[in-house]
Amino acid sequence: MFTYRVAKNPLVPIIDSGPTKLMESASAPDELTFVVNWSQPYYMADALGLRGFWPLPAHILETDYASMIEEQKDTVGWLNKSYWTSEYVHVGPFKLVEFTPQVEAVFEAVDDYFLGRPKVDRIVVRQFTDNNTTLANALAGGIDLATEGGLNADRGLELKRHWDVDGGGAVQFGSGNTWFVSIQFDAGVPNFQPIILDTRVRQALYMGIDRELLAESVTGGVPGNAAFALLPPDDPLYRYVKDGWKERYPYDVSKAIAGLEAAGGRKGADGYLVNGAGEHLKFELRTTGDQDRKQSIVGDMWKQLGADLDYLIVPAARARDVEYRQSFPGGEITARGSHDSTLTRLELSEQPTPSNRYSGNNRGHWYNERYEALVTQYRTSLREEGRGQVISQIQDLLMDEMPLLLLNYEPHVVFARKGVVAFQDDFMGGSDAGRLYGTYSRNAHEWDIAS
Numbered sequence: 001m002f003t004y005r006v007a008k009n010p011l012v013p014i015i016d017s018g019p020t021k022l023m024e025s026a027s028a029p030d031e032l033t034f035v036v037n038w039s040q041p042y043y044m045a046d047a048l049g050l051r052g053f054w055p056l057p058a059h060i061l062e063t064d065y066a067s068m069i070e071e072q073k074d075t076v077g078w079l080n081k082s083y084w085t086s087e088y089v090h091v092g093p094f095k096l097v098e099f100t101p102q103v104e105a106v107f108e109a110v111d112d113y114f115l116g117r118p119k120v121d122r123i124v125v126r127q128f129t130d131n132n133t134t135l136a137n138a139l140a141g142g143i144d145l146a147t148e149g150g151l152n153a154d155r156g157l158e159l160k161r162h163w164d165v166d167g168g169g170a171v172q173f174g175s176g177n178t179w180f181v182s183i184q185f186d187a188g189v190p191n192f193q194p195i196i197l198d199t200r201v202r203q204a205l206y207m208g209i210d211r212e213l214l215a216e217s218v219t220g221g222v223p224g225n226a227a228f229a230l231l232p233p234d235d236p237l238y239r240y241v242k243d244g245w246k247e248r249y250p251y252d253v254s255k256a257i258a259g260l261e262a263a264g265g266r267k268g269a270d271g272y273l274v275n276g277a278g279e280h281l282k283f284e285l286r287t288t289g290d291q292d293r294k295q296s297i298v299g300d301m302w303k304q305l306g307a308d309l310d311y312l313i314v315p316a317a318r319a320r321d322v323e324y325r326q327s328f329p330g331g332e333i334t335a336r337g338s339h340d341s342t343l344t345r346l347e348l349s350e351q352p353t354p355s356n357r358y359s360g361n362n363r364g365h366w367y368n369e370r371y372e373a374l375v376t377q378y379r380t381s382l383r384e385e386g387r388g389q390v391i392s393q394i395q396d397l398l399m400d401e402m403p404l405l406l407l408n409y410e411p412h413v414v415f416a417r418k419g420v421v422a423f424q425d426d427f428m429g430g431s432d433a434g435r436l437y438g439t440y441s442r443n444a445h446e447w448d449i450a451s
Contacts, residue, residue: 001028002058004036006065011075013322013359016337018344019044019052022379041380043387050439051341057089075357093118093445102127119421119448131155139168144420145447147440148176148412154220156413169417173222174440175232176412177335178342181285181298181405184328186365191329193283201281202402203249204259208305209298210251215408218294227406230395235339240388241395245406248399256305265306273306282308283330289313294407295333326352326363335410336361340391343375346403366403414440421448 006012007020014020024039038045044052060083068078083089086099093115094107104126109118126143128134135155137143139162143150151159153173160171183196195201215226224233228246231238265273265281273281285302287295292313299309310330318324336345344350348367352358374397378390398404416422423440 001026001034002062002065003053003056006056006061007053009069010356010359011069011073013075013079013357016051016341016344017350018347018379019048021349040376041382043379043382051337055091060089094123113445115445118445123444123447135159138415138417141168141417143417144449145414145416145422147414148174151413151415152220153218153222153225153411153413156411156415157220157222159413159415163415163418167418169415169420170423171413171415172423174412174414175234175338176410177338178227178230178232178409179291179294179333179335179407180227180342181407182328182332182334182345182364183366183403183405184330184332184364185367185403189327189329191284193330195275195279195281196283196330198263199400199402200259200263201265202405204256204263205302205305205307206245206249206256206402206405207252207259208256209301209405209407211246211407212251214294214297214301217297218408219411222411225409225411227408230342230391230398230406231339232409236384237340237388237391240392244392244395245399253304260305267306271306272308280308281306282310284310284312284328285331285333286312286314286328287333288319289316291333298333298407322352322358326358326360326365328363331405332363333407334363338409340378343378343394346371346398347375348372364403366401368397368401368403371397419450421446421450 004020004023004026007014007017008023019042022039022042023036025037027035027037029035036045061081064078064081068074081087085101086096088096088099091114093110093113095110096105097108098104098106104124107123107125109121111117128137131152132155134143134146134151135158138146138151138159156171156173163169163171183202184192185197186192187194211226211228219225226246228243229238229241230244231241233242260273260281264275268274268278268280275281285295285299295311295313299311302309312328314325336342344361346362346364346366346368348362350360350362351365351367352360352363371394374390374394378387378394381387381390414423425443
């Protein structure tokens, strides 16, 4: 009940607030029963992942929540409590016993875990500064396993090549985040760049991106990761959206240039596109530091069309500054979860505003009434066929309006060295916290070291 109370509060930044927004009321008729009344049918009502509803301990957090957030509106102070770091406790198979920020966290087995005592006594979660360091430690036998985020795709492939030869372990690839260029639609942000609001400009820019080359370059050559559909190939509804963006907007530089000219652009003497007033097709392309390579590739492709770009890398110190992040003036290379969680990036209820402390995911501030209706229809369709038909309509609408430009699916790399028992069951079922089964570590109590 406390978790329900927190999740319904717009002041609290929830990664995926969609499910709780549809919860009309909740009750606890006895100490073992939690009842949710939904405002409408909801396709994930019986299968909420951790991202949609993460249980919180009332006996630890409720008093401070009431005083700090409900009374003082101090969200930052509450989220800076040591509970969320060094004093974290939960109902999982391991308990936190040591925490060194940016270095490591140490967990010990919970003897009376309800699914049985874990098979290993201690887990040390280490953080490395870069992928090369992680790879070197894996090859040297200094790492037993890594879940998503431990290695990027190209280093994951390199590890796989080594281990395929010497039998050092197993590397697997799962589908991760969907990456795209988000467009800014809020004319009130500083230095707003209206030229990109012309749909013809966005469509032309998209045809100027070689998505297959981009995906191959940024995923280390892992095949099948160019984003040609709203959903990735391993999604149950993929057949309803397959290759939609590829067929509508094939990579074609000549068509892209023709589209920009149809929107009023022409090549100036300096090689840049200008409008009737002689102004450059100029806008900012922003991203975070770990995506600078992707930013450079997309930017170079657009410069070939005559676009005049300013590059901005979000400083690490401002990466979690939600007010700053929602104020990009042109385009932002970003990601929003995987599979249908991308839909939340465009919903009206997810727009960051002063009233919700800028906590929404729709940083581009796009709004479309039909989109809102279709997403509601999608989530209220309890049969797969019904959802498939609606997701196809949603994709058609997005291809018409182009509020985001799909780029690639990011492969998740997980690995376990020889002798480590992990990731051997339904591997893809746990590749994301929003999925039915939870994350890759959902069955950590079964991890083991082979004798």
